[in-house]
Amino acid sequence: KKPAGAPDKALARPVTKVGVIGAGLMASQFALLFVRRLQVPVVITDLDQSRVDKGLGYIRDEIAALLAKGRISHDESNRLNALVSGTTDKADFADADWVIEAVFEELGVKQDVFAEIEKHISDTAVLATNTSSLSVEQIGAKLAHPERLVGFHFFNPVAVMPLIEVVNAPATSDETLATAMAVAAKLKKTAVITRDTPGFVVNRVLAKVLGEAMHAVDTGTSFEVMNRALDRFGLPMSPFELLELVGLKVGAHVLDTHHAAFPDRFFESANLHRLAEHGRIFDRDDKGKIKGFDKTAVKIV
């Protein structure tokens, strides 16, 4: 058993360059946060140049939006743009001392991504995974140095949600954990250290709420009733909006992972898989405002 509590802060390693693997929406959101709060070079990578360009485009658009809102100065905007870069060459990660991934939520994919990046980085670089519910220990199974891997789980929308779950896997060293805590503090987020259990802390609870909401729909309660009841009950957003926010495929994956780990306690939802394939739960207007539900993919059992 690992000791509870945060390790000695003095063990934290300096972070002078950040590498981000994956240039999707989640990765792009936290790449922006890293560059704003750490003010160090941030390099992002993905499978091909078009994905990298899309991620970089998102970051540069968000920097422009911050400038337009008067949140940052012209100098700051220029500095942030200069600090961010994209690459498809892993050699550009050689001098990164904090490397975080948010690639597809599949164990084999994450294992291979880390095993590959380990060939390019220094011995002291820390690796972090933003996995939402996979085992951090298993993600690190192909690493030569699994002690350098830690879970670092952000929540959507990254700029707004104050929490990061720092997952202390069995092999995670105190130096790695201390570095993760120091990074979270620099990002001005609240970090909680969690055990390496399915769903960690938040998704374990959220999977219950989302699973029960989907199960109610699967078994005949209308979307409209569920949505209105849970919205007016006072949740910040209804479970169905939340599923669209996190991504329907990610949401389905979270439910599946919990159902696989605890079949008697968590639901999986065939409708959620159908909706994920379909791509949406809601009908929206041009500005993204909800008009109603798109039920073409839904089957009631």
Ligand code: 3HC
């Ligand atoms: N992206 C970026 N910023 C956003 C955003 C988005 N999708 N949605 C809202 N914001 C920003 C707004 O720009 C605004 O910023 P500003 O004050 O600087 O202008 C701020 O958030 C507040 O927005 P609103 O006034 O629209 O406020 P709301 O009261 O509607 O709150 C919300 C929006 C914060 C998203 C709120 O609905 C909420 O808390 N929802 C629940 C979110 C949640 O539970 N997230 C966790 C999902 S689980 C997860 O991510 C883990 C994964 O592993 C599955």
